[in-house]
Amino acid sequence: MKRLKLLALVAGLLAANLAHASLKVVACEPEWGALVQELAGPRTSLYTATTALQDVHHIQARPSLIAAVRTADLLVCTGAELETGWLPVLQRQSGNAAVQVGQPGYFEAASAVRMLEVPTKADRADGDVHAAGNPHIQTDPRNIARVATALSQRLSQLDPAGSPDYARRLADFSARWQAAIQRWEAAAAPLRGLPIVVQHKAFPYLQDWLGLREVATLEPKPGIEPGSGHLATLLERQQQNPARMVLRAAYNDGRAAEWFASRAKIPVVVLPFTVGGNERAKDLFSLFDETLAQLLKAAR
């Protein structure tokens, strides 16, 4: 009898433990990690696989990442082939059935937004193009809002007990986010139509949102290092069709942008690109605060 009681106690404790067990989330990129924190807070334990200083096209399928995916309940990734060089290895080697493609435990942010720059033909002669479209969707806050809704639903699906909590958090986040978008859009009015040069085609969504006009890319083709010949051609073009600034992401090698900008006598704007891209971009709100502050400063 005593033993039975003990067993019941242990079972009860276990069940209670399971009921309160937090959802283990692995975010492929820092922006989705930050979004998970907004939408789930302490209901999840979060592991972010990459940092803003790393190029998410090229990540090593390190043992630590495989170990993190092994215990994950949910993978939150961009998709659209952004992580194609490493995520499939993590999923395959993790032995974790819950986070395989096609399972609720695998969430692709790109599936919630409208993709830009979807190529009409996929040919590697055009560089590192993504057949599903440009995957850098996080630079438009309206996309973040769309992903938030879809992600919140997914969290509720995986953790039904937390459903009311997720709904409340989503409503709260959405209200703050929409207000922030209005604030950013008002502040960004002077940026509309501004001609820019970008290092990598990393900002089409930001350009689409703010009406920035991309006149050239330093990379001759996506993923191809800028060569001196190409940069010289761009400098010539700069005479006729002058851009006001060069945009690059924090993880890019800065030398090409510096070379071009110093000769064209325009500023280089190092955008944080994602949460953690510089010390001021601490969360999603400050990421866009900082992005706009940098752009506006350079446009003055």
Added chain:
Amino acid sequence: MFRRNSIALAVLALSAAPAYSATPTNATDLNQIRQEIDALRQGYEARIRELEARLQKVQGTAEQASQSAQASAEKVAAAAATPATPASANAFNPEISLILSGTYANLSRDPASWQMSNFVPSGDETGPGKKGFSLGETELGLRANIDPYFYGQATLALSADNEVGVEEAFVQTRALPAGTQLKAGRFFSGIGYLNGQHAHTWDFVDAPLAYQAFLGGQYGQDGLQFRWLAPSSTYIEFGGELGAGENFPGAERKQNGAGSTSLFAKLGGDVGDSHSWQLGAGWLRAAPRERSYDSSDLTGTEVSNSFSGRSQLWVLDGVWKWAPAGNAERMNLKLQGEYFRRRETGELAYDTANQNLSDAYRSAQSGWYAQSVFQFMPRWRVGLRYDQLDSGTVDYASNNAFLANSDYKPKRTSTMLDWSPTEFSRIRLQYALDKSREGVKDDQFFLQYQMSLGAHGAHSY
């Protein structure tokens, strides 16, 4: 929203329609139907675009109007429409990749005379290859999820002499619980660090001497593999394999049961953002029956011998990688090394063609390599590798009258420089001072290209 989706569905249904409609009587009919469908589709696409534009406009107004949190949340939900992507039967095709490679070799010695002195020859896929131009293996890879439960992959190696080899062809579970996985078919064994990696991902043109001496270059299993990954923040994995064991150090056997058994464990993790590491230990046991090889005896006569018995191999491996802030694009460093130790016990038959004298045989031999590859600027890497084998002790019992080993240690030093315009292409220059043959120095120069086309194969650590 509903209307838009139903139109998208209608478009999808229409685009799929030609595949399922009744067979048209002739090509003209077919073309006509196609044109009509195209016209219809264009009409619907135009309408969808128009509706989308209107929707966005409406949303824009709504955004300005909305103030309350509730309204915002609802609107965001409305905006989160999943765009319909066109589906086609092609979408189910497996990922296909093709590796193209070729080498120009300048060898100061005849590669036909190449051997690792004091070591039993381990098969055809060893040595520096041909002099002059040669086509490397063309690797055709196909892979896909088979269904929710299985994943499949095949790698076919098309050799320069027009033969097709099955390098790997396996199925792997996707849905077993608790971090377990089963693999069946032909696959590279999990022992060692380099063994599981395809030749096109190696940092040098050829495999380390230790791999050539103890595993015939690379050890493939035909059998079953079981892996279990521990649920911990440190990477801890255990695995085991049962295989046919017909590849060196095994030999062809016509028996039930498994001819080779292996066990392995791996441990790995990060130190900060910039460093990562992995350690491994492996054990392989094979039971060769009449594994024959040619050698010259003490009188200098060419003879064939054959070994039957038990071969056990232990492997320790380690790799450490560094990249500033974990961004390997501009600069990174990789150090790796592996140690092999083999014991063989059984019977050796000397000169099987003539005298065929059989007696006990016992050997204990080892070998190791260490290498470092440094990417000093984007696209450019240099590498240095040192190989050494230790002939250890070899006892032929009464056959010691005919066969003997010296204490010479085969060694080799290789340096390489490679340039990768993109992640899909690489051109490599390598120089090796090869002292595998006792008393012989071989200067080996290689110029190699390796390119991959098709699906972007994700590489393991």
